[in-house]
Amino acid sequence: MSLTDLSLSEAAAGVAKGEFTALELTEATLSRIDAINPKLNAFIRVDADIARAEAARIDDKRAKGATLGPLAGVPLAHKDMYYRAGKPTTCGSKIRRTFEPTVTATALVRLADAGAVYLGGLNMAEFAFGPTGHNEHFGACRNPWDPSRITGGSSSGSGSATGGRLCFGALGSDTGGSIRLPAGFCGLAGMKPTQTRVSRHGVMGLSFSLDNVGPLTRTVLDNAMLLAAIAGADPDDPTASDMPVADYAAAAANPKARGVRVGVARGYFEDDADLEALAARDAALGALKAAGATLVEVDVGDMRRINALAAATMGPEAATLHAHWIRERREDYGAQMLARAEPGFRFSAVDYLSALQLRPRIVAEFCQRVFGACDILLAPTCNVATPAIEATDVGAGQGFESVISRLSRCTRPFNYLTLPGLAMPTPDAVLGMPGSIQLIGRPFAEADLYSLGAAYEAETGFSKRSPDL
Numbered sequence: 001m002s003l004t005d006l007s008l009s010e011a012a013a014g015v016a017k018g019e020f021t022a023l024e025l026t027e028a029t030l031s032r033i034d035a036i037n038p039k040l041n042a043f044i045r046v047d048a049d050i051a052r053a054e055a056a057r058i059d060d061k062r063a064k065g066a067t068l069g070p071l072a073g074v075p076l077a078h079k080d081m082y083y084r085a086g087k088p089t090t091c092g093s094k095i096r097r098t099f100e101p102t103v104t105a106t107a108l109v110r111l112a113d114a115g116a117v118y119l120g121g122l123n124m125a126e127f128a129f130g131p132t133g134h135n136e137h138f139g140a141c142r143n144p145w146d147p148s149r150i151t152g153g154s155s156s157g158s159g160s161a162t163g164g165r166l167c168f169g170a171l172g173s174d175t176g177g178s179i180r181l182p183a184g185f186c187g188l189a190g191m192k193p194t195q196t197r198v199s200r201h202g203v204m205g206l207s208f209s210l211d212n213v214g215p216l217t218r219t220v221l222d223n224a225m226l227l228a229a230i231a232g233a234d235p236d237d238p239t240a241s242d243m244p245v246a247d248y249a250a251a252a253a254n255p256k257a258r259g260v261r262v263g264v265a266r267g268y269f270e271d272d273a274d275l276e277a278l279a280a281r282d283a284a285l286g287a288l289k290a291a292g293a294t295l296v297e298v299d300v301g302d303m304r305r306i307n308a309l310a311a312a313t314m315g316p317e318a319a320t321l322h323a324h325w326i327r328e329r330r331e332d333y334g335a336q337m338l339a340r341a342e343p344g345f346r347f348s349a350v351d352y353l354s355a356l357q358l359r360p361r362i363v364a365e366f367c368q369r370v371f372g373a374c375d376i377l378l379a380p381t382c383n384v385a386t387p388a389i390e391a392t393d394v395g396a397g398q399g400f401e402s403v404i405s406r407l408s409r410c411t412r413p414f415n416y417l418t419l420p421g422l423a424m425p426t427p428d429a430v431l432g433m434p435g436s437i438q439l440i441g442r443p444f445a446e447a448d449l450y451s452l453g454a455a456y457e458a459e460t461g462f463s464k465r466s467p468d469l
Contacts, residue, residue, distance in 0.1 A: 002032075003020060003024065003025050003028040003029075004028050004029055004032045004165045007217075007463065008071075008168040008219070008222035009221050011025055011073070011074050012070060012225070015058065015062070015072055015074070016068055018062070021055070021059045022054075022055035022056075022058040022062075022073025022117065023059055025074070025075060026052060026073075026075050026119075029051075029075040029167065030048050030051065036144075037166060039142065039469065040144060040166070041123060041138070041139050041140065041141050041142055041160075042122055042123055042141055042161035042164065043077065043120055043122055043123065043157065043161065043166070044090055044092070044121045044123050044138055045080065045088065045120045045121040046119060047087070047119065048120075050120075051075060051117050051120075054117045055073060055075075055117050058072050059073070068115055069113060069115030069116075069229075070114050070115070070228075071116040071226075071229060072114070072115030072116075073115060074116050074169075075119050075167055075168060076111060076116045076119060076167055076168060076169050076170060076226075077118075077119040077120050077157075077161055077166070077167040077170050078108070078121065078158070078172075079121075079122050079124045079154075079155050079170065079171060079172050080092060080121030080122055080123070080124055080157070081128060081173065081203060081204035082107060082108050082121075082202065082203055082204075083104060083202040083204075084104050084105070084108060084118070085101055085102055086101075086102075087100060087101075088121075089101055089121065091204045092124040092125055092127060092128070092135055092137065092138060093126050093127055093332075094137045094332045095325055095332050097137070101202065103201075103202045105202030105203050106199040106230075106234045106236055107171055107198060107199065107213055108202070111171075111226075111229055114229040116229075119167055121157075122155075122156075122158050123135060123138055123157030123160070124153065124154050124156055125153040125154035125156060125178075125337075126333070126336075127204070127337060127341075128204065129206060129336075129341065130337070130340070130404070131152060132151075132153050132156075132387075132404075132407065133150045133152060133153045133154075133160075133182070134153070134389070135156075135334070140393070141153075141156035141159075141160045142389070143159075143433070144160055144163040144165075144467040145163070145187060145433055146386075146432070149386045149387065149433060150185060150386060150387055150388070150389050151186055152182035152183075152184060152186070152382075153181065154173070154175075154178040155172025155174075155178050155179055155216065158172040158179075159182025159185060159186035159188060159190075160186060162188055162216050162217060162218065163218075163467060164469055168217075168218075168222070169216065169217040169218075170215070171213060171215055171226075171230075172214060172215070172216055173204075174211075174214055174415065175211050175212070175415060176314065177192075177381075177415075179214045179216060179423070180192055180381050180421055180423035180436075180438055181381065181382060181407065182216065183216045183423040183424075184382055184423050184425075184435070185382070185433070185434060185436070186434065187462070187467070188216050188217060188218060188425070189216070189219060189220050189222070189223045189422065189423065189453065190216045190217075190422070190423040191223050191420065191422050191423075191446065191449075192212050192411075192414070192415070192421045192423075193227060193231065193420050194241070194419065194443045194444045194446065195443075196239050197231050197420070197444065198212070198213040198227070198230050198240070199232075199233075199240040200237055200240070201236040201237040201240075205321060206317075207318050208239075208317055209356065210317075210415040210416065213230065214227065215230075219457065219463040220422075220424070220453040220454045220457050220463075221253060221454065223422070224249045224252035227248050227446060228245065228248045228249055231446075243444050246446065247447070248446060248447055251448070251450040251451040252450040252451065253454070254454075255457075255458055256455055257292040257293040257455035258291070259293075260292075260293045260375050260452055261294050261373075261374040261376075262285070262288050262293045262374060262376055262377075262439075263298035263374030263378065264285065264298065265298065265300050265440075266297070268303040268304065268409075269300075269303075269380055269383060269410055272383070273380070273383035274383065274384045274430070274431075276385055276430045277380060277383045277384055277430050278380070279428065280429070280435035281383075281426065281437055283426055283428045284378070284456070284460075287456060287460045288455075288456055290459055291455045291456060293452070293455075296373055296374050298369075298370050298373045298377065299369060300366075300369075300370060300377070301366060303413050306362065306366075307409070307412055307416075309355040309358060309359070309362070309416055310412055310413065310415060312351045312352055312354070312355040313352065313356065313416065314344075315344035316344050316345075316347045316351075316352040317344070318341055319341055319343075319344025319345045319347075320344075322341045323345075326338070334395075335395045336394075336395050336400060340404075362416075363417050363443075371442050375441075375448070376440065377439070377441075378437055378439055378440075380410050380435075381410060381411060381436035381437060381438045382407060382408075382410055382411070382436060383409070383410055384407065386430065386431075392407075410438070418443060419441065419442070419443060420443070420444070421441075422438065422446075422449040422450070423436050423437070423438045424453055424456060424457065424462060425460075425462040425465070427460040439452060
């Protein structure tokens with residue numbers, strides 16, 4: 001078995017025990033990138049010299065008997081919107097192709113403090129505004145299970161690189177599903193944490209009321225380890241919550257399904273669905289029941305209204321962030337990015353402020369209705385089969401809104417609701433490609449999601465599957 005086939009937790013343990021060096025692990029990963037990235041187009045930039053230098057420092061620390069962090073020597077790569085001072089951060093755009101930030105994202109600082117090795121910047125939808133993985137400036141990202149299929153977006157490179165074993169995990173961002181969708185399409189675990197759980201300092205924004213930072217990994221434990229490293233209060237981000245950070249890794253290491261009430265989300269989440277995707281969802285429900293969970297039917301309420309409020313929130317915020325560039329550099333935008341950003345100017349101040357004002361009440365009502373009946377809610381991550389790149393390469397042409405809406409309809413509501421969501425593969429494939437469910441919890445219940453998710457992983461064995469590249 002190659003070193004790149006190890007999980008993140010196995011790789012970290014191997015370095016800590018001296019079974020291999022951080023530099024050996026990094027060289028194996030860089031060789032894998034050289035061989036496979038041309039097939040996937042997952043990286044925008046590979047910083048091999050930085051990775052080798054950081055790995056060598058980890059090995060030097062270990063040789064001197066210094067205490068190593070929980071991620072020591074593990075090569076990671078991240079969506080190219082996490083700022084690293086003095087290094088280009090493109091945000092998947094032409095406008096920022098040569099942008100060099102003066103600050104480093106808190107999440108990257110915390111990963112470095114935990115000993116992780118930085119590999120470079122990953123492909124993404126332009127300015128994180130797209131659910132498919134297309135990019136007019138850097139090319140479409142490709143799915144490691146079938147390079148003719150989409151990866152999902154906007155964290156397309158994060159899904160492709162992690163699924164393709166080009167890194168051991170990656171950070172993405174999630175404003176309407178952009179962590180959970182690529183995790184789902186690429187056969188991974190992906191966590192959208194509770195709104196404000198992770199600092200967004202030094203991370204490109206899209207919609208500051210809906211943006212979330214979170215990890216994509218191969219296993220639930222890997223995911224818990226990454227979130228544990230980056231979560232928590234941050235003086236550089238006053239919106240980051242000061243709620244205590246639970247021991248996520250311990251939760252993932254102690255699977256629990258018995259006695260957990262899992263709510264089944266139907267109605268809206270089954271509308272316009274592919275039957276094969278729903279069958280895979282049902283197989284996931286069966287696996288949870290076999291692990292000891294109790295399945296209950298729940299009323300999720302009017303999700304279409306929540307989606308409308310999410311649109312009234314994201315549209316004006318994204319338009320505000322891009323207003324200057326739309327005026328000054330309109331020709332440098334991709335067609336779909338521009339077509340999605342400009343409608344934000346048409347919302348009234350009343351629409352926007354009403355969406356914000358209603359949000360606390362709607363979140364409280366949803367939590368009371370749903371979590372009064374169950375402990376954790378289960379819904380499809382996407383209720384359609386993974387489409388081909390060619391079939392979704394619609395740009396700003398007629399019907400592009402329906403393509404986007406259909407892919408992200410199951411994930412978008414939970415951004416407005418602020419709730420944490422853990423996406424994981426279904427036991428059964430959907431027309432030969434990974435399917436995915438998401439577990440949704442109460443605010444700041446990430447540990448509960450990891451515990452149930454680990455029980456589900458043990459029952460299904462999803463993390464033992466790998467694409468044939």
